[in-house]
Amino acid sequence: MKLGNLIISGIVTGSIYASFAACVALWYRVSNILNLAVGDFAMLGALGVDNLVRVHHWKLAPAIAAMLAAVAVGAYVYDRIVLGLAQDGRTRQEGIVVTFFFTFALSFFIEGIAELLYGTDVHAAPAIWSGQSLSLGGGLHVDRAGVLVVAFAAVVGVTLALVLRGTLQGKAIEACGENFFGARIVGIDNRKYRRLLFIVSALLACVFGILESPITGYTYDSGAAISLTGFIAAAFAGFQKPGKAVVAGLGIGIVEALLGGYVSANYADTILYALLAAAVLIRPGAMGLDVVPE
Amino acid sequence: MSATTTTTTSGARRLWLGTDRGPVLSTAFVLVAGLIIAGGSANSYFGSVVILALSYAIVTAGMAVQIGFSQQVVFSQSVFMGIGAYGVAVLNANVGWPSLLALVAITIASGGVAWVIGKAVSRASGLALAVATLMFPLIGFGYLSNANWLGGSIGFPLTGTLWPGGTSATANGILTVVIVAVVVFATTRLVASDIGLEMYTLGVSENTAQAMGVRTSRRRLELFILGSVLATLGGAVYAGTQLFVPPTLVQATAELSLLIMLFVGGRRSVLGAVLGAVGIQYFTGISNTISVHILLIEGVLITVVLLIEPDGVAGIVSRLWRRPGPPAAVHRTGRHRRGARAASQARPG
Numbered sequence: 279m280k281l282g283n284l285i286i287s288g289i290v291t292g293s294i295y296a297s298f299a300a301c302v303a304l305w306y307r308v309s310n311i312l313n314l315a316v317g318d319f320a321m322l323g324a325l326g327v328d329n330l331v332r333v334h335h336w337k338l339a340p341a342i343a344a345m346l347a348a349v350a351v352g353a354y355v356y357d358r359i360v361l362g363l364a365q366d367g368r369t370r371q372e373g374i375v376v377t378f379f380f381t382f383a384l385s386f387f388i389e390g391i392a393e394l395l396y397g398t399d400v401h402a403a404p405a406i407w408s409g410q411s412l413s414l415g416g417g418l419h420v421d422r423a424g425v426l427v428v429a430f431a432a433v434v435g436v437t438l439a440l441v442l443r444g445t446l447q448g449k450a451i452e453a454c455g456e457n458f459f460g461a462r463i464v465g466i467d468n469r470k471y472r473r474l475l476f477i478v479s480a481l482l483a484c485v486f487g488i489l490e491s492p493i494t495g496y497t498y499d500s501g502a503a504i505s506l507t508g509f510i511a512a513a514f515a516g517f518q519k520p521g522k523a524v525v526a527g528l529g530i531g532i533v534e535a536l537l538g539g540y541v542s543a544n545y546a547d548t549i550l551y552a553l554l555a556a557a558v559l560i561r562p563g564a565m566g567l568d569v570v571p572e
Numbered sequence: 573m574s575a576t577t578t579t580t581t582s583g584a585r586r587l588w589l590g591t592d593r594g595p596v597l598s599t600a601f602v603l604v605a606g607l608i609i610a611g612g613s614a615n616s617y618f619g620s621v622v623i624l625a626l627s628y629a630i631v632t633a634g635m636a637v638q639i640g641f642s643q644q645v646v647f648s649q650s651v652f653m654g655i656g657a658y659g660v661a662v663l664n665a666n667v668g669w670p671s672l673l674a675l676v677a678i679t680i681a682s683g684g685v686a687w688v689i690g691k692a693v694s695r696a697s698g699l700a701l702a703v704a705t706l707m708f709p710l711i712g713f714g715y716l717s718n719a720n721w722l723g724g725s726i727g728f729p730l731t732g733t734l735w736p737g738g739t740s741a742t743a744n745g746i747l748t749v750v751i752v753a754v755v756v757f758a759t760t761r762l763v764a765s766d767i768g769l770e771m772y773t774l775g776v777s778e779n780t781a782q783a784m785g786v787r788t789s790r791r792r793l794e795l796f797i798l799g800s801v802l803a804t805l806g807g808a809v810y811a812g813t814q815l816f817v818p819p820t821l822v823q824a825t826a827e828l829s830l831l832i833m834l835f836v837g838g839r840r841s842v843l844g845a846v847l848g849a850v851g852i853q854y855f856t857g858i859s860n861t862i863s864v865h866i867l868l869i870e871g872v873l874i875t876v877v878l879l880i881e882p883d884g885v886a887g888i889v890s891r892l893w894r895r896p897g898p899p900a901a902v903h904r905t906g907r908h909r910r911g912a913r914a915a916s917q918a919r920p921g
Contacts, residue, residue: 363879364878374643374698374699375839375878375882378645378702379831379878382874383872384871384875386828386867386868386870386871386874387867387871387875388871390865390871391868393867394865502824506706506824509703509706510707513699513703545714545718547714548714548715551710551711551714552707552711555704555707555708558700558703559692559695559696560692
């Protein structure tokens with residue numbers, strides 16, 4: 279029973295990591311930039327909706343709509359101004375520094391804004407599907423918010439897979455990741471796809487934050503840890519294969535829950551990160567990352 | 573003095589000092605400015621903030637060589653800073669060693685630790701290297717904040733300052749400045765040497781470096797050890813001057829703060845990295861408004877730096893200092909101007 283409940287909890291957490299990993303991998307394919315601010319969009323969604331409902335007494339649906347609109351506009355403006363200047367000018371910035379540091383800075387900026395607007399306390403968006411946790415029989419339980427998270431993750435995963443594999447836009451997205459200039463030569467507008475996917479991943483993260491926050495609660499700096507785990511899951515897919523990233527995210531979530539339940543609640547995350555670091559160091563090539571032969 | 577002796581002396585001097593005056597001038601600047609501050613106002617709040625900043629400057633000087641100059645992006649500096657700080661604290665408080673002796677011992681030992689970890693880490697490059705080391709601060713902070721024998725989430729106090737047997741802030745400050753000056757000299761000299769050129773090539777293109785005969789894995793390992801040892805030294809100085817080591821020193825956000833100091837100051841310049849550390853730490857410590865809104869300010873600052881001048885303040889100063897005339901003679905005639913314009917229009921993007 280304990281094992282079953284831990285696995286259910288792991289699947290819920292893993293669904294979030296998996297979805298964020300898919301977002302990171304998808305956007306990296308198009309832009310060669312890692313979105314390390316993806317978790318911060320989730321935090322903004324959770325704390326923003328909570329603030330509008332609890333402090334400003336908005337109804338839940340308009341509060342969610344307003345936050346989604348605000349995140350979409352923010353992502354669009356960031357892409358037009360910052361990424362536009364960095365990537366679309368005459369001197370296109372490339373390399374490992376650009377890959378990491380623009381979104382690191384964005385993450386800091388969003389956390390700074392959230393600290394200013396929402397303070398440092400733990401808050402959560404109101405539950406969309408409120409009530410007692412659901413019984414699955416045999417002593418197994420799952421939070422209603424958890425069911426929503428897994429369901430939304432499944433819908434997002436299937437939709438992304440269908441779009442990538444079955445549409446012309448999906449092929450264009452894959453082409454952007456293969457070769458930036460090659461894609462442009464055949465008429466693919468990389469900038470359009472970069473912007474579109476950045477906004478889409480920000481919106482997806484925002485929805486996940488709203489759905490998941492009733493389970494864990496968020497503070498202004500909660501996003502970084504989620505981004506990081508999503509990033510690590512995406513790394514196990516070489517940042518290129520959203521499908522593989524989803525599997526890695528789910529696996530990380532389940533292992534994290536089992537470590538917390540059976541090994542040590544205090545050291546669960548530490549052991550998990552140590553295992554992941556060991557996996558990267560033992561076989562970096564297996565993840566499709568750069569390994570230089572000597 | 574005979575001609576042979578003169579030639580040998582000047583040869584040895586060239587070998588030690590290099591052909592350009594950059595290392596000597598940078599070191600002299602750090603030494604003079606540091607000694608004026610440490611000697612004159614070490615007991616004031618301003619002085620104490622600068623001394624704290626100098627312990628970070630030791631770390632960022634190593635990062636300038638490893639991350640900025642050689643483009644080997646790693647996220648393990650805060651962990652090695654923690655090894656230095658906690659190592660000195662434990663040897664001082666539990667074993668009874670003087671902090672300075674503990675600093676020397678821990679710094680040397682960290683070279684061995686860095687070699688062992690580096691053997692595994694340096695097999696990876698680029699993104700894999702960054703991913704592999706990104707988890708180190710998470711592991712380190714997760715362990716330290718739960719390790720009761722190291723003070724848990726509160727931290728670990730020391731009993732003795734860096735300067736043996738004394739409580740004088742001035743003596744501690746002067747010793748810190750001297751350590752920073754030695755680090756600045758060693759790193760700027762390294763960057764200006766042939767090995768520095770190999771490291772630079774490694775950062776520009778791994779394949780080109782290999783084609784030129786550079787043993788890339790070995791250089792990556794050496795860079796990892798250098799960056800780690802200097803981070804340990806910075807942590808040891810931190811412990812010896814602050815007399816308290818919190819686990820937040822190892823946190824991922826501490827690693828990001830170090831990176832911001834590096835980028836704002838100038839990632840390809842050792843002196844820029846040192847001044848970046850001092851500047852950021854000084855403004856954070858001196859103003860309550862800045863320290864409250866530090867995340868917001870750092871986010872904007874690093875974005876602006878990356879967009880305007882990726883080489884940071886050092887890049888801006890360097891550009892202003894050199895102030896080049898017309899870019900090249902080719903622009904001087906109408907035909908060449910038209911050619912240059914056509915070439916720039918034909919460029920993709």
